[in-house]
Amino acid sequence: GCYCEEDIEKILFDREAIERRVREMGRQITEDYRECAQCQGGEGKPRLLVVSVLRGAAIFMGDLVREINLPLEMDYMAVSSYGASAKSSGVVRILKDISSQIEGRHVLVAEDVLDSGLTLKYLLHVLESRNPASIQVATLLRKANPRQADVECAYVGFECPDDFIVGYGLDYAEHYRNLPYIGILKPEIYQGK
Numbered sequence: 001g002c003y004c005e006e007d008i009e010k011i012l013f014d015r016e017a018i019e020r021r022v023r024e025m026g027r028q029i030t031e032d033y034r035e036c037a038q039c040q041g042g043e044g045k046p047r048l049l050v051v052s053v054l055r056g057a058a059i060f061m062g063d064l065v066r067e068i069n070l071p072l073e074m075d076y077m078a079v080s081s082y083g084a085s086a087k088s089s090g091v092v093r094i095l096k097d098i099s100s101q102i103e104g105r106h107v108l109v110a111e112d113v114l115d116s117g118l119t120l121k122y123l124l125h126v127l128e129s130r131n132p133a134s135i136q137v138a139t140l141l142r143k144a145n146p147r148q149a150d151v152e153c154a155y156v157g158f159e160c161p162d163d164f165i166v167g168y169g170l171d172y173a174e175h176y177r178n179l180p181y182i183g184i185l186k187p188e189i190y191q192g193k
């Protein structure tokens, strides 16, 4: 492949559609958190903490927080990226933890895509054990994966087909994250690899 638009079979969500949807999500979050985000957390920090999961969600999170009109802190986690074959194992390892305290704070986890749901299921379990005031998920995409773990998402950008999708943060072998749109990768790019 050329790692560019030629490798894309079909564009699912173009730049404008993503922009519009992320703006709506940000407005909704602003409304929902308006009251609880006003009071301060510990040490004068914002009460609202937006956590994203490296690396795929970094682009979505960057755009989303700019549509949330409230004081907030940004933090990042990195988890072990398992290969396709290990995806169903449910074994997720924390490579980098958030540096902020979350006890008593309102945590919003920003993810790019919910596929098997195992990444989020595990993260929510870990973060919940630290006693946040609340915890919710904003995912840009939720795949129609019939074997998806049961994960409650307060904010879902788009439902999408169970295809190999890339762009706007989503990768194949670390390529395509910088495409400004989300599209289906041509099967010949990943078949036989």
Ligand code: PRP
Pocket: 053, 054, 055, 056, 057, 080, 081, 082, 087, 111, 112, 113, 114, 115, 116, 117, 118, 119, 120, 170, 171
């Ligand atoms: C991808 C994606 C989600 C996760 C979703 O991350 O960004 O974090 O998989 O899959 P799941 O619902 O089946 O757990 P990946 O592990 O590929 O790492 P990356 O974000 O660095 O691409």
Ligand code: MN
Pocket: 053, 054, 055, 056, 057
């Ligand atoms: Mn990811």
Ligand code: MG
Pocket: 056, 081, 171
């Ligand atoms: Mg990936």
